[in-house]
Amino acid sequence: MNKAFVKESDQEDDDDLDAGAPPIPAGAKNYMTPEGHRRMKEELLQLIDVERPEVVKVVSWAASNGDRSENGDYIYGKRRLREIDRRIRFLTKRLDKAEVVDPSVHHGSDQVYFGATVTYENLAGEEHIVTIVGIDELDPLNGKISWIAPVARALTKAREGDTVTLRTPAGVDELTILEVSYPAPA
Template identity: 80%
Template sequence: MNKAFVKETEQDDDDDVQLAPPIPAGAKNYITPSGYRRIKDELLQLIDVDRPEVVKVVHWAASNGDRSENGDYIYGKRRLREIDRRIRFLTKRLDLAEVVDPSVHHGSDQIFFGATVTYSNQDGVENTITIVGIDEFDPLKGKVSWISPIARTITKAREGDTVTLHTPTGTEELEILEVSYPAPE
């Protein structure tokens, strides 16, 4: 059967939620102030700019008559569903978010949420990571989620401490070289 004749289901609406990292049971959705602003800005962009533009296109396409073979109408409606799905997802995530300002730990040498940590492994290779919220992580930019194994291992350690990280390939000793937090605004 052609995909054009298959009705979308409610399960499709939950695709974003299924792709999002799960929040551990009983835990809060911690997020940095900058991460909260970024998500809120995306939500406002979708509501105030993107959705109204697509609605205009769909309205124009619907006024052209036969909707069954009207590509602008069909793809516009699909894009509208995608935008609405993303709006619902972002709204839920913001409702669950608990903003934690890491600058309150400025000057501390102990690792908590929001810390930027430089550590070295057994081979002397140095890495720098920042512990952020589930909705903010970006491993390519050195941002790791607070629920990741590395973040859980180093949390509450201090500069100079050595911690043991358990990985699928075995254990690894990490030495904490530097801990920093953003300055208060």
């Protein structure tokens, strides 16, 4: 068969594109909070121990029914298995590279580090609350921003009461840090 008609993909490239996750910057570590690490590990175990075996059962059953070319259970099941396997590879790689950083060691500090929850005000007088987390934990709608985000980089190492400069494509903004907090040690 002519190679032009065969769909081939480079698995390494597919894994890094999983779930739209941003790549880890070259030479940087994959910092994660203990909570984020726990959630990723739980997802990985759920995929391995529950979802994948269930889909394998369905695919096996569907394959035993005969003609696979028009067997929706078989076709969908095989596709779902590829998705699960890709996600398992992605999670395994990210967890292998993870460096868990416990932000509670900074409890009581007024300086911004990884894991801090920061309340700041911009020049327009708008107040924002963000928590600086790992790349795989970001959730901007809930105020969780990655440590590589421009806002996080501008805030890092500043203290309560400091004003930092944030350069954006829209221009320069001044952010005044109102409060810095960390989770209490367990």
